Amino acid sequence: MKSDELTKENINKLVIIFYTKVLNNEKLGPFFVQKLGDDMNSDIWQEHIKLLTEFWYTMLTGLGNYNGRPFPPHAQIMGLNREAFEKWLELxxxxxxxxxxxxxxxxxxERSSIIASNFMRNLQL
Ligand code: HEM
Structure with a gap:
């Protein structure tokens, strides 16, 4: 059943499905493995999943506790290109x-497309 409720539980499900696809993708996986490793059960991945759940909950409901800056970590990732962002959006x-x-x-x-465009513009891709 597809949900019509924006709960943290549902967003957590989305985030896990997404990163499972990412880690299995040969184009996108390496960017994440390099930074976070390849084991989604590790503490570092669990923290990332929690952070991204909070991020999307905040973005779409205005209620969450994410108050970080999403862009800066991406400026540290070597070799990012438009193709990688297109794959990111597809998955x-x-x-x-x-x-x-x-x-x-x-x-x-809509929201992810806008953010991806902003990131690409900031990275001059
Ligand atoms: C090819 C595209 C992308 C790659 C390879 C990528 C990769 C990563 C990696 C490796 C991190 C962890 C960085 C760290 O902990 O130092 C990260 C963090 C994050 N990413 Fe991405 N990302 C991509 C696109 C996006 C897009 C389009 C969004 C939003 C729509 C996004 C949202 C975030 C957020 C919110 C964080 C956490 C930032 C924080 O620390 O507060 N990313 N990303």
Whole structure:
């Protein structure tokens, strides 16, 4: 059943589905493995999953506790290119469609597209 509720539990599900795809993708996986390792059960990954759950909850409800700056860590990643961002969005959209109904899925898609464009502009890609 696709959900029509923006709960932290559902967003956590989305985040886990997304990073499972990312780690299995040969283009995108290495960027994450380099920084966080390849074991999604590790403490560092669990922290990342928690952070990203909070990030999306804050983005889409305005209620969460994420008050970090999303862009700076990406400036440290060597070799990022437009192709990587296109793959990121493709896997994110697929994940969103698995968890949420169309109305909520569209919110994630719109917001992620805008952020990805901003990141690419900041990185001059
Ligand atoms: C090819 C594209 C991308 C790659 C390879 C990538 C990779 C990463 C990596 C490795 C980290 C962990 C950095 C660290 O802990 O030092 C990270 C953090 C993060 N990413 Fe991405 N990312 C990408 C695109 C995006 C996009 C499009 C978004 C948002 C729509 C996003 C949102 C975030 C957020 C919120 C964090 C946590 C920032 C913080 O520490 O507060 N990323 N990303």
């Amino acid at each position: 994110f959209f697929q994940s969103v469609d698995k968890v949420f109904d169309e109305k909520i899925a569209n919110k994630f898609k």
